[in-house]
Amino acid sequence: MLAILYALVRNFLTNVSLILVLNLKTKDMKKSVLLITIALFGITAMSAQEYVMFGVKGGVNFTNMTSDGFQDKDSRTGFHLGLLAEIPVGDRFSVQPEVLYSTQGIKTATSMFLGNSVTRDYQLDYIQVPVLAKIYLIEGLSVEVGPSFNFLVNEEVKRTSGTTSSTSDSDYGSSFEFGGALGASYKFRGGFFTSARYTQGFTDAFDSDNWDGDAVNNNGFQLGVGLMF
Numbered sequence: 224m225l226a227i228l229y230a231l232v233r234n235f236l237t238n239v240s241l242i243l244v245l246n247l248k249t250k251d252m253k254k255s256v257l258l259i260t261i262a263l264f265g266i267t268a269m270s271a272q273e274y275v276m277f278g279v280k281g282g283v284n285f286t287n288m289t290s291d292g293f294q295d296k297d298s299r300t301g302f303h304l305g306l307l308a309e310i311p312v313g314d315r316f317s318v319q320p321e322v323l324y325s326t327q328g329i330k331t332a333t334s335m336f337l338g339n340s341v342t343r344d345y346q347l348d349y350i351q352v353p354v355l356a357k358i359y360l361i362e363g364l365s366v367e368v369g370p371s372f373n374f375l376v377n378e379e380v381k382r383t384s385g386t387t388s389s390t391s392d393s394d395y396g397s398s399f400e401f402g403g404a405l406g407a408s409y410k411f412r413g414g415f416f417t418s419a420r421y422t423q424g425f426t427d428a429f430d431s432d433n434w435d436g437d438a439v440n441n442n443g444f445q446l447g448v449g450l451m452f
Contacts, residue, residue: 276309280418282447286327288345288428290439299344301326303351303445315359319367323351324376327441341384347396347428347441348377353404363410371422373400373441395429400441402426414451420444 284301305323312318328345355369378396382389406420424441 274311276414276451278307278309278414278416278449278451280305280307280321280323280416280447280449282418282445284325284327284443284445286329286422286441286443288329288439288441290437297330297332298443299328299330299346301328301346303447305351307449309357309451317357317359317365319353319355319357319369321351321353321355323353325349325351325373325445327443341382344381344383345393345395346377346379346381347375349400350374350376351422355404357408364407365410366405366407367418367420368405369403371402371404373402373424374398375400397427397430400424400426400428402441406445410451416449416451418445418447418449420447 281302281304284303285298286301287296287298303323303325305321305325307319307321310318310320326346326348328347330342330344332340332342351371351373353369353371355367357365357367359365375396375398378393379390380393382391402422402424404420404422406418408416408418410416422441422443422445426440427438428441429439
């Protein structure tokens, strides 16, 4: 079991390292996302297990950002949608890689002159690639924990003041974020499952070259449902 797990992790991290180098050299995010998706699901071929399962999942996000640079901040509601695989490496232990499209961000309000206020809705869309250790406590119920490799694919800011609003692209976001995830899921007979997860970014979500404030880190909760087959 340990030999299989070691081979899976080593192969995945090797591919991630190569892809990150490619991304730094080319700045081609679409190419990087495509390659990391191929690398992620390519590791299933290394498993000698007969019962590798694949699935789809989706759900709602409640996200925020930690920073002293935001005033009157509030959580932002988004969604996630994607694919996953479960690779058994023991009776109660599996490796679960995922590829998710996840919309995140924060809402802030800033007081202006004469009492007017401006509300800003920062939206950051990621391709998230969590690689989770999945430990079954009892039949169907499991805890999940592991790192997440997150690639920024789109960002925009919506500004609202009174009855006037405008949306524009922004360049605050860092192209790559390293984070982690901790949660639980319950799988029913037939493959349907529910999940709840806390996510935390460990590296800056905003590029220091484009952002004048202090460090900004993503965090939030994901609630989802899915189907394994």
